[in-house]
Amino acid sequence: MSEYKEIKLVKRPVKGQIDASLFSTEQKQVPMPGEGEILIRQTHMSLDPAMLGWMSEDRESYIPPVELGEVMRSSGVGEVIKSNHPDFSEGDKVMGMTGWREYLVSDGKGFNKLQPGISEEMALCVFALPGLTATTGLYKFGKPEAGETLIVTGAAGSVGSIVGQLAKADGLRVIGVVGSDEKADWIVNELGFDGAINYKTDNLKAQLDALTPNRIDVFFENTGGPVQQLIVNRMNEHGRIVVCGMIADYQSDTPSPGPNWIPLIKKRISIQGFAMPDHWGEIPQLLEKLTPYVQQGKIKYRAHIIEGLENAQSGLNMLFDGKNTGKMIVKL
Template structure:
């Protein structure tokens, strides 16, 4: 009888993210019943949001992963058996498959993708990163040519796309990153106008140098001291799009937010958002993103780990900044 591996969440994080939180189990490969599809997963996405899904928080935008359940994640795979007329054996599909080699589903929430589209590109651009960047920037950022945009986590999968979209639309784009290598990549490869290394630069002084006329749009992915420095330099009627706060995901006590008086003085708009609210717009967002990709205005790099079990160590790379590009696991 054939088996496959899956990884369950068995412990809540207490500041560290590592193999001690998980358990590798073997399961029997199921036979799809009427209306069901069996997927063999090929690539599995790792995303910062997972750290929130693992926490004990029950008051969030999406239900937490319960202890003993397969760890949640999106991925790309191939249909290997089907009793569902909407999916044929050989179809390449994308969906929430979890940390496992095989996935049985009735097809709900699963989308076919072009078999000629490389899986690494699909996960790096047209999956969660590209959808999040497009919805956040255009849905809430209201970017206008000539304005200045700052994006934190700028070398990450979402931040790099936000910056490239804004640059293509004629904005001045400044990225905040955590290494000189990442700073060099976003400026010299992606075309950003400037970069701030939050680990070595004086944040305020560098922002004053790169954005002397202030900041109109801030796309927030990380939180931390960067948030305070950018907030103090927002222009009147500026827009802040809050996508992530990775600096606080494992913190015992989150950092206090900035004083709201500046929101009043500068008439700022601040909007938090998460993609599950917008999954019904997937095709619309992909259509918005596609012309930029076709024109060569969106570049990406994938950081690929090998083997299912590499996810258990790999997830912690978001806290250290070791990952370079979209983090994923090749099964």
């Protein structure tokens, strides 16, 4: 019988650093599914910033950490190779929590079939965590209204790019904060954002003021960093701040100080942090909301593909170094 690879977490990150010593690669025999089970061959695996939190010894987070000795957690897309389950057939493409491994056996819970015409890349870039997170945060907590101004950090990332496009389709003025001129060009000229700020350039306040003549109503926060306080100070009364991620601080010994709270009082600004595990039960409604935008061609995406499960760790580091140019996906 043939073998497959799986990668387990064997050490916790120190000071947020991700290196090969944290993982152990094992060769195993491909298992056979039992009654009511399916055998899945994973073909595409998602890499996400949240993985650093999952590796860490944080028992108070929104999801328990990956235990040492367990297969590293991830979502992915695969093909059903053998089925003893009435709801799945051999050849079905399915998406769910797969882990860092080439094969897995499942009872089918948590796995959904890809609809015809949906590629593996589109599934992971749009209909998996990125699109679900963007839709939840924007509409449940951002409450956008046509004519308002929205700013999103990490705007070229998998979540931020969808947030901006949804808001633009709904008639908002949309500004994105990114980490390179290439990413700025992409979100403006390809995705249709009204403007972009490269946070690595000078005169951030002047750029922000020029791009937000009517100030800011909705702030979708993915990154943290120095631009955060400038954005908060630029917000309108009754503005909404949606806190989805703080990637700038995930590997920092000392997190950046937050904005002064006086503007929050003066302007009666609301702040809401959120995480998708609280909203798994809402996925059918979220997809119902998101799908028409995709069908109408209003959501574009790009994937950054790396080849081979053995390169997952280096690909994950690319996310924190800002070297990715799209949703990070490992093609197995």
